[in-house]
Amino acid sequence: MANYTQLIPIQELAPGELGAIRNEIVKASLNKASAKLGLPISDLVVRDIRPQSDLDWGSDATTGLANAAVTTDIWVLTSDAALSGFLPLITSASAIMATDRFITIYGLRDGRYTDGTIAAQSTTLWKIVVGNSTKAIWDLSKCYAYKDMPCGICPSGVFIPERTQFQIYGYSIATSTLTYVMVEGIVVEPRGLVISP
Numbered sequence: 001m002a003n004y005t006q007l008i009p010i011q012e013l014a015p016g017e018l019g020a021i022r023n024e025i026v027k028a029s030l031n032k033a034s035a036k037l038g039l040p041i042s043d044l045v046v047r048d049i050r051p052q053s054d055l056d057w058g059s060d061a062t063t064g065l066a067n068a069a070v071t072t073d074i075w076v077l078t079s080d081a082a083l084s085g086f087l088p089l090i091t092s093a094s095a096i097m098a099t100d101r102f103i104t105i106y107g108l109r110d111g112r113y114t115d116g117t118i119a120a121q122s123t124t125l126w127k128i129v130v131g132n133s134t135k136a137i138w139d140l141s142k143c144y145a146y147k148d149m150p151c152g153i154c155p156s157g158v159f160i161p162e163r164t165q166f167q168i169y170g171y172s173i174a175t176s177t178l179t180y181v182m183v184e185g186i187v188v189e190p191r192g193l194v195i196s197p
Contacts, residue, residue, distance in 0.1 A: 007138040007152030009145065018153060025106050025157045026186060033188040034101040038159060049103060049185050051075050056094035058179075058195045064088040065170045068165060073181040075111055079123070079172060086127055086169040087161070097164050099147065100190055105158035107184030108148040123179050125132060125171035128158045131196070140181065153184065 010018055032043050049072045051057035058070030058077035065087040066188055067080040080087075088095075097103065107127055126138045135158040143150040160166045170179060191197070 005136050005156060006153055007141045007143065010107075010149065010151045010153055011146045013153065019098055020107065021153060021155050022186075024155075025104050026155075029102060029104045029186060029188045030160065031126075032159060036102070037190065039101065039190060043191055044188055045191050045193075047187050047189075047195060047196060049105075049183060049187055051182075054098075054101065054103065054187055055183075056090045057168075058089055059091045059094055060088045064089075064090070064173060075180070077179050079179045081172075084172050086171050088126070089168045089170060090166075095165055095167050097160050097162050097166060099162055101162055102188040102194060103160045103185055104188075105183045105185035106155075106159045107151060107153040108143075109152075109182045109184055110140060110143065111182050113134070113178040123170040123172055123181060126173070126181065127169040129167045129169070130158065130160050131165055136194060152186070152192065155184070188196070 021150045030041050030046065033044055049055060049170055050060070052070055057075065058066040060066055061069040065077070066080050066089065067078045070077050105128060124139065124141050126140060127134060128136045136154060138152065140150065140152060140155065143152045170181065
């Protein structure tokens with residue numbers, strides 16, 4: 001079977017399909033993390049991604065997409081409208097997944113539509129690189145046919161193992177200074193590292 005890496009608007013998924021995709025991604029991520037860490041699944045937790053704390057989202061304000069480094073757990077960042085093309089979001093020093101942390105990214109969401117006034121989006125394509133391999137290039141703009149909730153899901157997801165180099169790039173079209181994109185994904189890690197349910 002082919003590995004589907006394209007971004008599918010959530011409105012085009014059948015009822016229940018989104019939940020099924022997420023459940024499969026959670027199951028696969030838990031199994032991979034359990035095997036890597038040598039821990040039973042019962043000793044692991046699944047939680048949402050914290051933008052800055054887990055990904056250092058928007059930290060590259062030198063050569064990257066951010067005009068000013070983001071230092072809190074928010075997705076919105078001010079982008080550098082003077083630059084265009086694929087620009088990194090994460091400083092090279094931070095672009096290594098933390099020990100005992102595994103992240104799977106399986107979609108993108110445009111957060112502009114939660115605001116009363118819809119601003120212009122500064123990016124179109126998003127690229128995820130793990131190690132030396134480009135794992136996905138997603139075009140969020142094709143989700144804009146559904147203005148009520150522009151969000152796309154990738155059925156296979158992109159898995160980032162612990163202590164692995166990674167980078168997320170946004171393709172800047174240099175027509176706006178704000179990027180509102182959020183990633184849809186999960187973190188798998190040992191119980192007690194961040195939360196202890």
